[in-house]
Amino acid sequence: MRDTPQRADWREALLNDYALAVLTLGGVVAVVWLAPFAVYRALTANWLAAASDAILAIAIGAAAWYAWRTRDTRWPGWVMAVAIVGGIWAIGLAAQFAALFWAYPGVLMNFFLVPAPAAVVLGAAAVLGAAALSWQELGGTEGLPFFVITNVLTGVFGYLVSQQAHRRIERWQALSLLDPLTGVGNRRLMEVEFAQAFRCGASVGALAVLDVDHFKAINDGHGHEAGDAVLRDLATVVQSALRKTDRLYRFGGEEFVVWLGQGDAAAAAAVLERIRQVVRERVRIAERAVTFSAGVAVHTAPESWQACLARADAALYRAKREGRDRVVWTSPGEGASSRT
Numbered sequence: 010m011r012d013t014p015q016r017a018d019w020r021e022a023l024l025n026d027y028a029l030a031v032l033t034l035g036g037v038v039a040v041v042w043l044a045p046f047a048v049y050r051a052l053t054a055n056w057l058a059a060a061s062d063a064i065l066a067i068a069i070g071a072a073a074w075y076a077w078r079t080r081d082t083r084w085p086g087w088v089m090a091v092a093i094v095g096g097i098w099a100i101g102l103a104a105q106f107a108a109l110f111w112a113y114p115g116v117l118m119n120f121f122l123v124p125a126p127a128a129v130v131l132g133a134a135a136v137l138g139a140a141a142l143s144w145q146e147l148g149g150t151e152g153l154p155f156f157v158i159t160n161v162l163t164g165v166f167g168y169l170v171s172q173q174a175h176r177r178i179e180r181w182q183a184l185s186l187l188d189p190l191t192g193v194g195n196r197r198l199m200e201v202e203f204a205q206a207f208r209c210g211a212s213v214g215a216l217a218v219l220d221v222d223h224f225k226a227i228n229d230g231h232g233h234e235a236g237d238a239v240l241r242d243l244a245t246v247v248q249s250a251l252r253k254t255d256r257l258y259r260f261g262g263e264e265f266v267v268w269l270g271q272g273d274a275a276a277a278a279a280v281l282e283r284i285r286q287v288v289r290e291r292v293r294i295a296e297r298a299v300t301f302s303a304g305v306a307v308h309t310a311p312e313s314w315q316a317c318l319a320r321a322d323a324a325l326y327r328a329k330r331e332g333r334d335r336v337v338w339t340s341p342g343e344g345a346s347s348r349t
């Protein structure tokens with residue numbers, strides 16, 4: 010039987026994003042373990058334990074829910090990591106020897122939720138805090154070293170595996186999501202980021218498609234390597250003119266996409282004007298300025314990114330037809346307007 014798209018989607022998300030997988034695991038524990046325990050403690054009038062179980066269940070459950078909704082695991086990761094420390098302390102405070110075994114998955118999970126130094130600090134705080142609070146249950150100096158050393162080993166294992174996973178992901182991202190010639194994001198990264206940004210249905214700024222003018226002539230006249238150097242210079246120069254919130258992608262060939270994610274059309278126009286100026290000043294081939302044409306579309310929700318990009322592309326073709334070295338704007342319902 011073939012997977013439905015939704016099923017394949019959540020399975021892919023779990024397999025590809027280990028922070029999301031760990032948050033999901035935490036969410037499951039919160040729902041099937043902590044929440045029933047909170048109810049049980051309340052029914053047996055153990056109010057403090059009921060309250061702490063309920064707080065943990067809500068915090069971890071909400072973090073997992075938020076991560077699934079937004080696919081953003083940064084804040085949920087922190088919430089769950091801190092909740093884990095709180096939970097382990099609560100176990101120490103309640104002096105429940107058997108429940109101290111929760112420390113091991115907790116220490117391990119934190120390495121997949123927050124950066125390694127934070128996971129080390131949180132893990133140490135959780136284990137030492139719980140050990141100090143359950144000194145008696147651990148058998149004092151007899152049990153304590155075992156508890157600490159086995160947790161340290163768990164932490165070292167978590168550190169090694171999470172660091173290897175991080176490195177692999179970084180390498181994979183560099184190979185699959187960055188353009189090897191210019192170092193900027195490639196079309197695949199653009200699609201991933203646009204799908205993420207446009208999914209909430211709000212307006213996300215403006216998209217511009219930039220295309221180097223007469224690039225074939227540059228290649229034919231100066232060689233393919235000189236053409237490559239122009240593309241590299243152009244990417245560096247455009248990147249330097251962008252704001253922190255803007256994104257640059259190589260769409261393919263001599264075509265780039267700029268996502269001007271913040272501010273209104275006037276702010277986007279100012280950035281594009283800056284780009285035009287710096288490219289003209291700093292990207293040269295045999296002392297001659299290299300120019301580009303651009304089409305820009307201001308996004309209006311709920312337009313899809315594909316439709317927005319198609320409008321920017323249509324505007325680019327108008328810029329080429331009108332003589333190149335210019336920026337043509339279009340917005341939904343309006344005809345394209347030209348600014349050189």
Ligand SMILES: Nc1nc2c(ncn2[C@@H]2O[C@H](COP(=O)(O)OP(=O)(O)OP(=O)(O)O)[C@@H](O)[C@H]2O)c(=O)[nH]1
Nearest residue numbers: 220221222223224225226228233236237262263329
């Ligand atoms: N050096 C180099 N050339 C490339 C690369 N990718 C595509 N090209 C070349 O880019 C050129 C694009 O040419 P055209 O599509 O005719 O466009 P153009 O000459 O820039 O003309 P206009 O866009 O109409 O101004 C082709 O010659 C491609 O071979 C690349 O990675 N490096």
